[in-house]
Amino acid sequence: MTAVTVRATATAPRSRGSRGLVRALLRVHRSALLFWLMLVAVTAGALLWAYGPGADAAWAEYRDAGCGSGEPSLGCDLTGPAFARYDDILAVGGNLLGLMPLIVAAWAGGALVGRELENGTAQWAWVQSVSPGRWLAAKLAVPAALLTAGMLTLTLVHRLVWVSSGESLHRMMGWRTWHSVYLANGTAATAYALLGLAIGALVGLLLPRALPALAVAALAVLALSDRLSALRPHLWPPELATATDDYPETVGLIVEGGALTRNGAHVPIPDCMGSPGCLSERDITGFYAYYHPTDHFWPLHLVETGIVLTVAAVAVWASFALLKRRTGATA
Numbered sequence: 001m002t003a004v005t006v007r008a009t010a011t012a013p014r015s016r017g018s019r020g021l022v023r024a025l026l027r028v029h030r031s032a033l034l035f036w037l038m039l040v041a042v043t044a045g046a047l048l049w050a051y052g053p054g055a056d057a058a059w060a061e062y063r064d065a066g067c068g069s070g071e072p073s074l075g076c077d078l079t080g081p082a083f084a085r086y087d088d089i090l091a092v093g094g095n096l097l098g099l100m101p102l103i104v105a106a107w108a109g110g111a112l113v114g115r116e117l118e119n120g121t122a123q124w125a126w127v128q129s130v131s132p133g134r135w136l137a138a139k140l141a142v143p144a145a146l147l148t149a150g151m152l153t154l155t156l157v158h159r160l161v162w163v164s165s166g167e168s169l170h171r172m173m174g175w176r177t178w179h180s181v182y183l184a185n186g187t188a189a190t191a192y193a194l195l196g197l198a199i200g201a202l203v204g205l206l207l208p209r210a211l212p213a214l215a216v217a218a219l220a221v222l223a224l225s226d227r228l229s230a231l232r233p234h235l236w237p238p239e240l241a242t243a244t245d246d247y248p249e250t251v252g253l254i255v256e257g258g259a260l261t262r263n264g265a266h267v268p269i270p271d272c273m274g275s276p277g278c279l280s281e282r283d284i285t286g287f288y289a290y291y292h293p294t295d296h297f298w299p300l301h302l303v304e305t306g307i308v309l310t311v312a313a314v315a316v317w318a319s320f321a322l323l324k325r326r327t328g329a330t331a
Helices: 018-028 030-064 081-119 121-128 132-173 188-206 210-234 294-327
Strands: 239-243 253-261 284-292
Touching (some): 018 030, 018 132, 030 081, 030 132, 081 210, 132 294, 188 210, 188 294
16 A cells, blocks of 8 residues: 555644534445444344234243143144244344444445545545544544444343343243353443454555455454354353263353263263263263353353453554554644
8 A cells, every 4th residue: 555644734724623524424424324223223123023022922822832831742842933933033133233243344344444545535534624543533433332322222122032031932942042142142242343343444444445355354353253252161260060870961051071080080971872881991980061051141241342342442553553654644
């Protein structure tokens, strides 16, 4: 990229103020703003339907099948159309919250920063009305505020649905658990969306062309998200469960499991399970599992949120440092 040097002079027009800069930003990206508002409204409305009529219909269908009465019924192992509709809405809402970091990163890298550097509108703004630092601050602050408000709204509604009926319904059907809807029920979803914004802006500055920045930003956030999700079970000390006759029954996120020898060593479960002498020949006296129970949700979630926000803050700092280096501007 050719370096652009911007120096403030006594005759250069100054910014018309923060309000003018915000209005200009919203006007330029009004399509993205309208899409975001529509997405939040439609998703929140669908989740509220699941909270009310959807959950009521699913419970009625479950009871009509003879379930929940204590008597065995084969119909309790099957899902009906009411539960399917309820589950689909909850799944779409949760998956959308999980996909938002990629969408935000692609938009921030391609449209928010990369396109304006590519077509020269950013450089024109720097010499006409606003300093590079204030330009980048507005590019980050305004979308961050809108993202935070929308993501927290969707997270709160999704959590309302899950806590009120979702966890109980899915436990009855043996489907989703608290760790399968982990991101959608806490602060991490918002943190990852802000990470997508920060990474997208940084990539847009590094690759000032819309399409390459869009692709690289999305791939970078995907790689970071995969790495952090792999580290998730190790962000908080797990609980230990043991059993002598069979693998211990646990309800939660399994971190590690295996067999116990007589001297307490942890070994893999042998392939010969069920065969005569399989365990005694290997000196196996029991089984163990390290797992995260339900009450580990918030410790895990808050630690991960802090890590994600720290990475986002580093990306923001790198963006300002890179912009300062390339433009020579001090503000």
